[in-house]
Amino acid sequence: MSELGNVDLAGEFTRYRETMLAEVEVPGPAEARRTVRRRRRHHLATAAAAAVALLGGPAVGYAALDRSGPPPEPVRPTPSASPTPTPSGSPNPTGPPSPTTASPSRTAPDGRISRQQLAAARVDLPAWRPGPACPTDGVRLAAEAGSAREKTNAIEEVETGDVDGDGAAETVALIRCALGSGGPQQAVAFDRDDAGRIVTVGRITASTIEQPQWLTGLDVRADGVVRVQVADLAPGGGWPGDWSQRQWRGYRWSGERFTQVEGPTSFGPNPYSTDLAVTAKDLILADDPTDGSRVGAIQVRIRNLGDRRADAVPLTLDLPVALLPYGSAWSGCGPDPGRYRPPLSCDLGPVEAGGELVVRLGVRLPPGARLTPGTAAVRGAATGPGGYNLLDPDVDNNEDTIAYR
Known part of the structure; x- marks a missing residue:
């Protein structure tokens, strides 16, 4: 049998309780009421100060709690980091900014037009050079050059890009009027109006009887310059297109028309020539x-x-x-x-x-x-x-x- 079995546990606990109660002062009813009143005043004061602080700041809050003396000086915290300087030229507001209603800027219509959409619409084209009886007003364009009938207009190439600087894309198309196996060509810019209708911006450049006789490519750069590849001679009549001299020429919209701003303006002697x-x-x-x-x-x-x-x-x-x-x-x-x-x-x-x-x-x-x-x-x-x-x-x-x- 262990030693714990010989100890009178009940007697030991009784002696411990009597000793501790003699040393602890138990508050009576009066002291308990005083403690409750102190806690209640502390809670009310804290709530009132918080509410007034929300309404008027430290000074008003102090006045609401005790009007017998002047408000204490507000404590100004010492910043832990240097303040960010105000940029020069920027106005320093003296009060809260007044609400303003921002007027939204006008968004330019999206002028991206697919080949199929362009072929499905009726469009007006700039005038063709004198001679060919090619239509210009309210015409339907053939989607592919090979499907165009004689003296009708066909789409040869389509590119998109912001050519007029309005923030929205326009569409540039290479158009040919079918005359036999060839025909004159124009590079034309198209856009959409606010109603979504396709409108013609203007002619960028066109083939000529002299030179260039052939337009062979399009490219719209990010800066709005429309680049057109032109060739001195059109193929046909025993002349292969591979022998034609080709140049890239750049055109920019001036607000009224396209003008050439880059590239050569003429051709030198063709290397496949002799007299x-x-x-x-x-x-x-x-x-x-x-x-x-x-x-x-x-x-x-x-x-x-x-x-x-x-x-x-x-x-x-x-x-x-x-x-x-x-x-x-x-x-x-x-x-x-x-x-x-x-x-x-x-x-x-x-x-x-x-x-x-x-x-x-x-x-x-x-x-x-x-x-x-x-x-x-x-x-x-x-x-x-x-x-x-x-x-x-x-x-x-x-x-x-x-x-x-």
Whole structure:
């Protein structure tokens, strides 16, 4: 059995309680009432001070609690960090700011227009250059250039960007009026009005009869400049588009129209060009006693006045159909030099830059055939890689007129 079992626990607790109660002073009813009154006054004073402080600050709160003396000086806290200085030029308010009603600024309409939306609307276009009978007022644009009918307008390219500086995007489109396999072009800017209708801002640039004959690309920069890629010559008629010189030119909206602000304004000589000159002597036929026919030869001189080699020179002689090719000079013209008769034709060359070539092409009038004296054109052209025609700045000297009899 443990030692705890021999201890009288009940007696020990009794002795402890008697000792402690003798040393502790128990407050009577009067002291309890005094304690309650002190706590109540403290609570009321604290609540009143808090309420008055919310209404009028420390001075008013003190007056509400005790009007017998002056309010104490307010305690000014010492800042722990240096105050942020007021920026120079900024006004220092002397009181709370008065409420103002901000008037919202006008938001420009969103002028982003898709190709399909542009094709679905009726739009007005700037005038086309004189000549083509292309529509301009209330026209419907074909969404694709390949689907345009003759003398109708088609969309070739669409780009968007803020071109007038109003904070909203506009739409720039490359438009072509279909004329055969080509046709004139315009780069035109479109926008929307407040009602959402598509409106025309203006023409940026257009193709011309001279140069540029071809608009090949669009780009709208973030600064509002519209860049248009232009080419000196349009493809077609034996001229490949790859040979055309291309330039990027920049245009900016002035508030009334687009004006060019960047890029070149003209083209230099095209590298795929040369100046061919053709001269020929008259054809005089003489009798051939062997078979009763009449024969003769046309002497043709071809000079290359340019600085590019002509790979070949297709030559045509617009002679009467009764005259046939005759002699060995035609051997380099192919198996059938009269295939495209009339006229007679022969591919000559090459002719180096600054060089020349002289040929005598014989002709024969069969026995019994009649020939009325007259004149004929002898015409040449210079071709380059792939058999395409080189550009010739002076086509008037590519042809000569001869007499025949």
